[in-house]
Amino acid sequence: MRKMLVVSMREYVASVKTKAFIATIVLMPIIMGAGGVIQYVTRNKVDTNDKRVAILDHTGVIYDAVTRAADERNTEHIFDGEGDERRQVRPRFIITRAEVSSEDPSKTELALSDQVRSGDLFAYVVVGPNVVEPDEAAEGDTKSVTVRYHSNNPLYETFRRWIARPINDQVHQIRFASAGLDPEVVDKATKWTGVEQLGLVSLDEAGHITEAQKTNEAANMLVPISMMMLLFMSIMVGAAPLMQSVLEEKMQRIAEVLLASIPPFQLMMGKLIGMVGVSLTIATVYLVGGFIAVTAAGYGQFFPTHLVWWFVLYQALAVLMFGSLFAAVGAAVTDLKESQAMMTPVMVVAMSPMFVWLPVLKEPTSTFSTMLSFIPPMTPMLMLVRQAVPPGIPVWQPILGAALVLLSTIACVFAAGRVFRVGILMQGKGAKVGEMLRWVVKG
Amino acid sequence: MNVVEIENVTKTFGRHVAVDDLSLAVPQGSIYGFIGPNGSGKTTTLRMIMRIYHPDSSGGHIHVLGEESFQAANDRIGYLPEERGLYKKMKVREVLRFYAELKGRRDFHQAVADWLERFELTEWSDKKIDTLSKGMAQKVQFISAVIAQPELVILDEPFSGLDPVNTDALREAVLDLRRSGSTVIFSTHDMGVAEKMCDFIFMIYKGRKVLDGTLESIQAQYGQDTLRVAVDGNGFDPQGIDGVERVNDFGRFQELRVAPGVDTQSILTALMKHGRVTHFEQTQPSLHDIFVRIADPDSEENGDA
Numbered sequence: 001m002r003k004m005l006v007v008s009m010r011e012y013v014a015s016v017k018t019k020a021f022i023a024t025i026v027l028m029p030i031i032m033g034a035g036g037v038i039q040y041v042t043r044n045k046v047d048t049n050d051k052r053v054a055i056l057d058h059t060g061v062i063y064d065a066v067t068r069a070a071d072e073r074n075t076e077h078i079f080d081g082e083g084d085e086r087r088q089v090r091p092r093f094i095i096t097r098a099e100v101s102s103e104d105p106s107k108t109e110l111a112l113s114d115q116v117r118s119g120d121l122f123a124y125v126v127v128g129p130n131v132v133e134p135d136e137a138a139e140g141d142t143k144s145v146t147v148r149y150h151s152n153n154p155l156y157e158t159f160r161r162w163i164a165r166p167i168n169d170q171v172h173q174i175r176f177a178s179a180g181l182d183p184e185v186v187d188k189a190t191k192w193t194g195v196e197q198l199g200l201v202s203l204d205e206a207g208h209i210t211e212a213q214k215t216n217e218a219a220n221m222l223v224p225i226s227m228m229m230l231l232f233m234s235i236m237v238g239a240a241p242l243m244q245s246v247l248e249e250k251m252q253r254i255a256e257v258l259l260a261s262i263p264p265f266q267l268m269m270g271k272l273i274g275m276v277g278v279s280l281t282i283a284t285v286y287l288v289g290g291f292i293a294v295t296a297a298g299y300g301q302f303f304p305t306h307l308v309w310w311f312v313l314y315q316a317l318a319v320l321m322f323g324s325l326f327a328a329v330g331a332a333v334t335d336l337k338e339s340q341a342m343m344t345p346v347m348v349v350a351m352s353p354m355f356v357w358l359p360v361l362k363e364p365t366s367t368f369s370t371m372l373s374f375i376p377p378m379t380p381m382l383m384l385v386r387q388a389v390p391p392g393i394p395v396w397q398p399i400l401g402a403a404l405v406l407l408s409t410i411a412c413v414f415a416a417g418r419v420f421r422v423g424i425l426m427q428g429k430g431a432k433v434g435e436m437l438r439w440v441v442k443g
Numbered sequence: 444m445n446v447v448e449i450e451n452v453t454k455t456f457g458r459h460v461a462v463d464d465l466s467l468a469v470p471q472g473s474i475y476g477f478i479g480p481n482g483s484g485k486t487t488t489l490r491m492i493m494r495i496y497h498p499d500s501s502g503g504h505i506h507v508l509g510e511e512s513f514q515a516a517n518d519r520i521g522y523l524p525e526e527r528g529l530y531k532k533m534k535v536r537e538v539l540r541f542y543a544e545l546k547g548r549r550d551f552h553q554a555v556a557d558w559l560e561r562f563e564l565t566e567w568s569d570k571k572i573d574t575l576s577k578g579m580a581q582k583v584q585f586i587s588a589v590i591a592q593p594e595l596v597i598l599d600e601p602f603s604g605l606d607p608v609n610t611d612a613l614r615e616a617v618l619d620l621r622r623s624g625s626t627v628i629f630s631t632h633d634m635g636v637a638e639k640m641c642d643f644i645f646m647i648y649k650g651r652k653v654l655d656g657t658l659e660s661i662q663a664q665y666g667q668d669t670l671r672v673a674v675d676g677n678g679f680d681p682q683g684i685d686g687v688e689r690v691n692d693f694g695r696f697q698e699l700r701v702a703p704g705v706d707t708q709s710i711l712t713a714l715m716k717h718g719r720v721t722h723f724e725q726t727q728p729s730l731h732d733i734f735v736r737i738a739d740p741d742s743e744e745n746g747d748a
Binding site: 006014018251253257258260262263266425 | 526
């Protein structure tokens, strides 16, 4: 036991003292922070050049309404800030009237399309003649009852979304008027009602029923995502270097001396424990840093204090589980090049939660999410996500999940120990997967 | 009492028999030298003593320090493998502390300081391993093998690659270990070192024991069949002299192996015809010569041992 601690201390110090580790611990938040800053700075860096759009209005009653709405928007809604800081952050929409230029409607549209291509126009809109009174259209004549938006820029949806509203408002008004309804009455009758998102009410300690909290969508998303990312990162920082560390001992011929002093299984366990320490160090730095940052920003209530112990448990188990596999790979191969191929399957398994976390985050209590979170290699990250999304999950689930992870960890460490014992002294050629399995079975 | 007892042990790798029905006893407090050509089974034997390899399960036994254990790790044994390395990024003192602690030793600070002093490494104690020269690194490795004062020290080619000053320092250290009660087993290709240092010499060839005993007893098997001679005069070639079986030409002197029953006087007479004889000595064959006779019986030149 003492020897194991000696090995783990060495492993810990050797990892923590490297420049790479210090770089990770310092640079990672800087990079993440820089990403946030860049997004914040560029958030308003949209093209504010005028967008000229021609409207070919076959009804003759839409164009004016759209122009009025565009004027209102151009004077009121495209600016950000107040007073001196007020500046334009969105483009103006300049509406022009397109005329029918030919007997053949398709030629008119060709002319408009050419104007878009040449850059004179950004897009053009064709309002079908029967848009207001669709019942009067001939059977199957869809063109005459639709509004079509033609552009050379299919990913720019802002204008299309915007124009739908003034057109529909105008069409509705005309229809109400022709039905003899008072516009004021209609306005009152069709007043829009919003839907507010709230959490659940509950009993407090004094037995009073508490008000439901306004849920904060950003917090509901950010907490699980950042917990999971932090877990993933600290697992990788802890587990993956074991491969290299074991390989170094093998390639530098250190292993034989070590084995004269400590049994191979204890050697591997010592290294694993050292790396759990490395991983916990990273996580502690970030959790404490995160707590301070979140509290300073006034969002302290969103910090998932109740999940910290689960986080630590999952992390320690995951580092042991994946770390033992990486150690086995390191012992089984003889050089770095060989190790890459062997690492890939372990890496894919370790990363598997990253491929499925989004549906789990959106519906943490669905059968799909629940089942996935009980697959041991995925449990640490996915169970943590499910726990982090309010209101959480029944407590037996993380306990059962952790128990399953613990069993898999023991199995992995046991199997890896056998591969490690044989592989660590093998020189010359690396082991094949079949050979490794035979070592595991035969012992 | 014997520290190591090997009885009828065989070790095969696949079809290759690395060690064949070997028996060997290493008495406590002795220095036991293992010699033999490359690939003859020295390292395999040492690794079996270390329990890094297990002998074939065909009835042989290995007792080390009285135990027949199945685990390599043993705090009473210090081991310097042939293929050796140190953590490159660790400092000299840290490496030694690590190995001392790994051997379960707690009061190692004075011992570390003494050993560093002895090998003139004190000023390097806070330098990283990868800044050391090869010779210095080898001394650090030797210290790491003996820092815990083991009862049995196993050194696989401890002298290879060392300059004469370092060789002397290491030899002194090995002799001191013996003086303080440790038993030392080492393998070497340097016959001079083996002759001068070892109480017992063991030679293995193609997996089989071919020599085992004190230098004197080994040499006695061969008798006084060697003449060491030096003759002035260019182009001297004793090859054709009647009664000379074999010549080892060392340049400034030659060793002649005398055929059985030949009078050395007649050889001296023949030599005198070639030039002035400045040296003429009848002697036992050197360990080097014995080695070559066993390992390379067909060669008329120096073996490459």
